[in-house]
Amino acid sequence: MGDKLVIELNGGRYALDTALVTGIVEVERIPFLPGQTSFVGGIISLRGEPVAVITLKKALGISESTEAGPKKVIVIKEKNKLLGIDIGGSNVSFLWEEELKKMPVNSEQDRYTDGVIDPEGKKIKLINWAALMVEAARILSANGI
Amino acid sequence: MDTSKYKALYLQETNEHISGIEKGLLTLEKDPAEGGAIDNLFRHYHSIKGMSASMGYDPLTKLAHAQEDLLDKVRSKKIALSPPIISTLLECLDSLKELVKKVEEDSPLDTDINPFLKMLASISEVRIENAAGAATAPRVSPQRETAVINVKEAFTANELKISNVMKVDGKVFDDLLTTVGDLFMVLSAFKPMTHASRSIEFKDGVHMLGKAINTIHKNILSARMLPIGDLTQSLPRIVRDICKASGKEVDLKIEGTEISLDRSILENLGSPLVHIIRNAVDHGIEPISERNSAGKLSVGTIKVKASIKRDRAIVEISDDGRGIDIEKIKKKAIAKGLSGDRVLAMSDKEAIKLICLPGLSTAETVTDTSGRGVGMDIVKELVEGIGGSLEIESTLGKGTKIILELPRTTSITKALVVSIGYEQFLVPISKIEKVKEVKTSDISGGVLELNGTEIPIISLGKTLGLEDSFDRDTYTILIVENTRPALGDKKLLGLKVDDFGDEIDAYIKPLVPPMSRLWGVSGIALMGDGKPVFLLDIAQIVSKSPHNNTLAAK
Incomplete structure (x- = not known):
């Protein structure tokens, strides 16, 4: 299953494969991206490469507003595709593979989650990053604003 | 034909063949039984002969031809390979080298090759029965000895010299x-x-x-x-083949082949160009009987014309065929699910672009090469992918013109930094007619009057989807052409921004997924502080602005 990066959002917990994470950037403000609607939140750069950013709280339907102040952006990379995930000021922690081996995975799915693990009664939803990436591309390729 | 532009390529390839010959002859000298070596040598000589003939270098052609002849006799076992033959070929190779060097130096090709030709002819006559092993080289005339010595002298000082032409990935x-x-x-x-x-x-x-x-x-x-000619040189053959299959006759005219473009742009232009030409032959140009009934010449004309406009290249592909039936396109678009009200409200200029939607084609027949309803959408996507734009003009019964407007170079673009609220954008300098700072009160009813001309003003921020910035006393107006430069439409439009900064040489990175089809943007640059800033696609922004339809109708 691989190590997980766990994000705490408004009391809920969400996990991403650490293998996908290529960097975490802290920014004061995320510049605007033309055509940004829905959960697309702007653009940043990581190591000389531009990265489109989505707001995780908006994508998961946790909050419709954008927080002011410094934000953490987790940048994931799959092949040549980069995507930034704005987690606001949320805390992150890790869950190692050894611990995960002991935990059953529930196949409960949501639009952008594709499973749930339940360590010590605290549900952690597994983020379906591929679905997020596809939807971000769809939003950004809408022809005109 | 002006062959000078191919000289560098000729030299590069000929020198490679000469190296191959030298290596091959030396291999054969050590091991005359080396399989395949003679075939390879034959190919090298044949290539030199062909390329030299194309370039008009007669002495090189004749000398390579004579050596090829000798090798042919060896290959067909009419004469046996012997050390004197290898020596003769090596001496003749030196003469070839000297001639190539003269080509490189633009000197007259005045080396006397006759002694070498005689020597090759003479050694070719040594029959197999007396050539094997014990064969001796034919007697050499004193004249020939002098020629060989002169060539050797010419090469002694240059043996280790390398060509000025480099082959680089x-x-x-x-x-x-x-x-x-x-x-x-x-x-x-x-x-x-x-x-x-x-x-x-x-x-x-x-x-x-x-x-x-x-x-x-x-x-x-x-x-x-x-040069664009590198790409278009294969078009006559393509047109010939399509005509042959369809029974049509087409006269292809190509102009502006000397216009040069960046290699990567040219590479990506090949596929759209071929597709447009195929469409023109298959669906544009009518069959001969139809053309005759319409009072047209039996032979249709397709013209590819390249030209330069400011820093952009314009490639027009026109035909004198049947043209595009706009009403048919509109009906098809509605049948495919587009809103009828929207389609019927479109101007002809807008409606004709519907053929660039996936699955929309007015072609009644599907051929091996086009008419499957896939194509113009891909063509448009490919052209836009290299920073270009595509326009279509057509008159029913008279023909169609497709106009591609392309950047000539990639990557570095002169751009003006503009700001809207906290955001910054880059606008290509080539798209800006004028930059003017105005007071809010100068804009009345969305129009700015400048030197007696009324210029409609749109908010760049709002067009991009930005929320309104704070009210200001002054704004900066970027006056741009109202898009479609290739159509010669000269109307102006003002883009309202808060302020402008430096003009910079921006290194533009292409947009990659998930941003590869971002509207209103043609690329992205990272500023010195690492901040990403978008280069705006002004033509796209203006063409889709709410004012544009009003303007187009005026």
Whole structure:
């Protein structure tokens, strides 16, 4: 299953494969991206490469507003595709593979989650990053604003 | 035919063949039984002969031909390979080298090749029965000895010289261009510092750095430029083949083949160009009987014309065929699910572009080459992917013209930094007619009057989807052409922004997924501080602005 990066959002917990994470950037403000609607939140750069950013709280339907102040952006990379995930000021922690081996995975799915693990009664939803990436591309390729 | 532009390629390839011959002859000298060596040698001579003939280098053609003849006799076992034959071929090779060197130096090809031709003819006559092993080289005339000595002398000092022409992998230039792009962005970070600095040395240093980067950039771009003729030279054959299959007759005219474009743009232009031409032959040009009934010449005409407009290349592909039936396109679009109200409200200029939607084609027949309803959408996507745009003009019964407007070079673009609220954008300088600072009160009813001309103003921020910035007393207006430059539409439009900054040489990165089809944007640059800033696609923004339909109707 691989190590997980766990994000705490408004009391809920969400996990991403650490293998996908290529960097975490802290920014004061995320510049605007033309055509940004829905959960697309702007653009940043990581190591000389531009990265489109989505707001995780908006994508998961946790909050419709954008927080002011410094934000953490987790940048994931799959092949040549980069995507930034704005987690606001949320805390992150890790869950190692050894611990995960002991935990059953529930196949409960949501639009952008594709499973749930339940360590010590605290549900952690597994983020379906591929679905997020596809939807971000769809939003950004809408022809005109 | 002017062959001078192919000289560098000729020299590069001929020198490669000469090296191959030398290596092959030496291998054969050590091991006459080496399988395949003679075939390889034969190919090298044959290539030199063919290329030299195309370039009009007669002595080289004749000498290569005579050596090829000798090898042919060896290959067909009419004569046996012997050390004297190898020696003769090596001596003749020196003569070939001398001639190639003269080509390189633009000297007259006055080497007397007759002694070598005689020597080759003479050794060709040594029959197999007396050539094997014990064969001796034919007697050599004193004249021939002098010629050989002269060639040897000419080459003694140059044996280890290498050609001035280098074969370099295209990727090396891609990487160099990326590095220069990074340097430009470093420079753009230094430039504002020079405004604040009092150090003359620092200012001079940044100035010198800028000059050096510009020179490197210019040289790299020049090395990457190729004439459009390199791409269009295969078109006559393609048109011939399609005509043959369809029973049509087409006269293909190509103009402006000397216009040069960056290699990567030219590479990506090939597929759209071929598709447009195939469409023109298959669906544009009518069958001969139909043309005759319409009072047209039996032979249709397709014209490819390249020209330069400012820093852009315009490639027009026109035919005198049946044209596009706009009403048919509209009906098809509605049948495919587009809103009827929307389609019927479209001007002809807008409706004709519907053929670029996936699955929309008015072609009644599907051929091997086009008419499957896939194509123009891909053509448009490919052209836009290289920073270009596509326009279509058509008159029913008279023909169709497809106009491609393309950047000539990639990557580095002169752009103006503009700001809207906290956001910054880049606008290509080539798209700006004028920059004017105005008071809010100067804009009345969304129109600015400038030198007696009424210019509609749109908010760039709102068009891009930005929320309104704070009210200001003054704004900056970027006056741009109302898109479609290739159509000669000269109407102007003003884009309202809050402020403008420096003009910079921006290194533009292509947009990659998930941003690869971002509306209103043609690329992205990272500023000196690492901040990403979008280069705006002004033509796209203006064409889709709410004012544009009103303007087009005026």
